[in-house]
Amino acid sequence: MFEQTSKYVSTVDGAMLYITAFSVLMLLLITVAMIYFVIKYRASKNPIPTQYHGNIVIEVIWIVIPTIIVLSMFYYGYTDFSELRNTKEYDEEYFVTAKMWDWDFKYENGTITDTLYVPVNKTLKFNITSLDVLHSFYLPAFRIKEDAVPGRDGFIFITPLETGVYDIACAEYCGVNHWDMYKKLVVMEQDEYYAWVESQSKENKPEVTTSEEKTVESESTEMSENNEN
Amino acid sequence: MSINSTTNKNFTNFYQVKTKHSGLLSWLLTTDHKRIGIMYLVSILTFFLVGLTFAFLMRLEMLTPGPTIVDAQTYNSFFTLHGMIMVFLFIIPGIPAVFGNFFLPLQIGAEDVAFPRLNLMSYHLYLVGAFLALYSLIFQTHIDTGWTFYVPYSLRTGTDVTLTLMAAFILGFSSILTGLNFVTTCHRMRVKGMKMFEMPLFTWALYSTAWIQVVATPIIGITIVLVLLERSFGFGIFDPTLGGDPVLYQHLFWIYSHPAVYIMAIPAFGVISDVVATFSRKSVFGYKVMAYSTLAIAVIGYMVWAHHMFTSGMSDTARTVFSFLTFFVAIPTGVKVFNWVATLWRGTIVLSSPMLMALSAIFLFSIGGLTGLHLGAISTDIHLHDTYFVIAHFHYVIIGGILSMFIAGMHYWFPKMFGTMHNEKVAKTGVVMYFIGANVLYFPMFIMGYMGMPRRYFDYLPEYQIYHVVSTVGSWILISAILLMFINLLIGIFKGKPAGPNPWGAKTLEWTMPSPPPLLNFIETPIPNHDPYDYHDHDERVFREAKEKEKEIINQENS
Secondary structure, rough: OOOOOOOOHHHHHHHHHHHHHHHHHHHHHHHHHHHHHHHHHHOEEEOOOOOOOOOOOHHHHHHHHHHHHHHHHHHHHHHHHHHHHHHOOOOOOEEEEEEEEEEEEEEEOOOEEOEEEEEEOOOOOEEEEEEEOOEEEHHHHHHHHEEEEEEEEEEEEOHHHHHHHHEEEEOOOOOOOHHOOEEEEEEEOOOHHHHHHHOOOHHHHHHHOOHHHHHHHHHHHHHHHHHOO | OOOHHHHHOOOEEOOOOOOOOOHHHHOOOOOHHHHHHHHHHHHHHHHHHHHHHHHHHHHHHOOOOOOOOHHHHHHHHHHHHHHHHHHHHHHHHHHHHHHHHHHHHHHOOOOOOOOHHHHHHHHHHHHHHHHHHHHHHHHHHHOOOOOOOOHHHHOOOOOOHHHHHHHHHHHHHHHHHHHHHHHHHHHOOOOOOHHHHOOOHHHHHHHHHHHHHHHHHHHHHHHHHHHHHHHHOOOOOHHHOOOOOOOHHHHHHHHHHHHHHHHHHHHHHHHHHHEEEHHHHHOOOOOOHHHHHHHHHHHHHHHHHHHOOOOOOOOOOHHHHHHHHHHHHHHHHHHHHHHHHHHHHHOOOOEHHHHHHHHHHHHHHHHHHHHHHHOOOOOHHHOOOOOHHHHHHHHHHHHHHHHHHHHHHHHHHHHHHOOOOOOHHHHHHHHHHHHEEEEEEEEHHHHHHHOOOOOOOOOOOOHHHHHHHHHHHHHHHHHHHHHEEEEEEHHHHHOOOOOOOOOOOOOOOHHHOOOOOEEOOOOOOOOOOOOOOOOOOOOHHHHHHHHHHHHHHHHHHHO
């Protein structure tokens, strides 16, 4: 659950934990009070109710304290988010294009694959768009999601800290095969990655524009072999 | 409410009244708010059972990965139908249309709502809209857009959504007219001597809800017209290929549909307030704070819609502002929960079936409300948005909070509506099953959502199966509980013992008349208390003795 796939992930999980802890505490408080009152003041024990119409001091307390706490939650959520969005410098850039029901991942050198290969310990920028309807580029392991909107470019940054293979899913409903847009994000060692990019740009450049489909297919099989190495 | 008026025999109740029409027409052409309330109850529950069937089928499909009972296209239709029917035909009209119509005039000492004919028209519009929706959804197309109708998918899908949109448009008008009627009724029809801040909190809830219905619903109407113009005449409003903007659609959709969540929730809060006060034999703790918090939710709820869109590609400033505002809606909601719990303090607690349901609802709704905090904070929402976490969150709110209170209201007001008592033991068993079922069904979804299971998925990765299996078993428990309670009530109508005017010992005005109420409600003009829940001289032992005597009289008269 608490993977350290990136620094951002641990801050999001931290915020998650903070909010959950507060929620559990509140729920316990409410539930224990409810059960205690129901038992203590049951009709057979306490047949005459004491009329009490409220207390303004108590009301103010339970308006002000929760306000402060929830605003701290807002602050956590906001700082993580602005860190995520206001990254100015990045090492690699990718162009993610969603379509019914597939993803294309385009690299700076023009290569297109249908598995996304990235280097570890680099700041990566993904530019996200769609060719047809709404999709959403979702990396559960990196706690990140951004809609792919036709006619617009969205972006996100990640800095993976560990190599590995992670799921990419579509999170915005897009039709009959919405569930079948799972792809893989492969985080590789840097030298391995750059060697691969090098080889791709030599092999595939002329093919990219002519027959996109074929390129994608051949690459995916090729890369799954690479992957196992 | 004297013991002498226990029996219903001396009065012609509204079921028995002869009108110029008879049979079915005496219902369909009535302007009596009570008959309209009953008609809404019957129609809404019918549609609820249809929506429930789709929910059952969806959960069954999710039992195993891959196709279990249907294919992907059918599954997509299931969740669309489930969402559309439950949202537009059941939960939005829900409590205001049924209990609002029946009890709003009774709670404020009025003979009827302000515009009885308009009220009937609202019902007719509802019926036309509902049948049009069901016809188009089930017989005409296999609609598969999700209840949100997000463009551009809803513009492109081969399924024809025009008729369905027309239905939603008509339903919107039904809602607006009901809202208008209730606002006017609250202002103009209160019995002499009752001030605004002396109305029961259920009435306050209906009043606040009515404002949202009047002010927010036209926006969905406008949005639907824009979608229809685009589909039929190619106006480029939302479709990017025509120069439109799909995110604009999401804004317009949620400007209505977020306040609509409060159209569903606020009346449920009102029911909890009335039930908790009645069965604690005590005035609601902080009555004025409760009334103001109801209004506050209605107003703030208006300004938070874009928290549904933190990943939609809208500007970062907008995301921040809407996250900030969202947290403020948590405050009045939290205050309500605290006040309900504080109402129990030093009361005389009677664990009747409505009370048990209300306490269970406070717990379940709190889970739903508190997990809303995870979704209000931007960074956590970006991870959880469009996953099962969201499904769990809003089902805890809607099933745990709102449907619970709809059912609690059915039990609480049942003796007044039908004049008979249901079986309390069976009802309480139902409540316990409901509580267990709801938790087993929805709690695993929080975990799945956090693990990254997106919603609206026909198939899923094997690691999620255990959670789906538990959840599906929960759905069976929940559905059994609901059916048990409904059947128990149905038996109660025909076989239940006469209830008398006030079986629960409640203080609001609807309990001062015979059950079921006479045609024009009050036999004598009621004199309202300054405190709608005035229990200052209450002694539970005296009350129970009086009840025993009343039962004897009823038994004698019926034998």
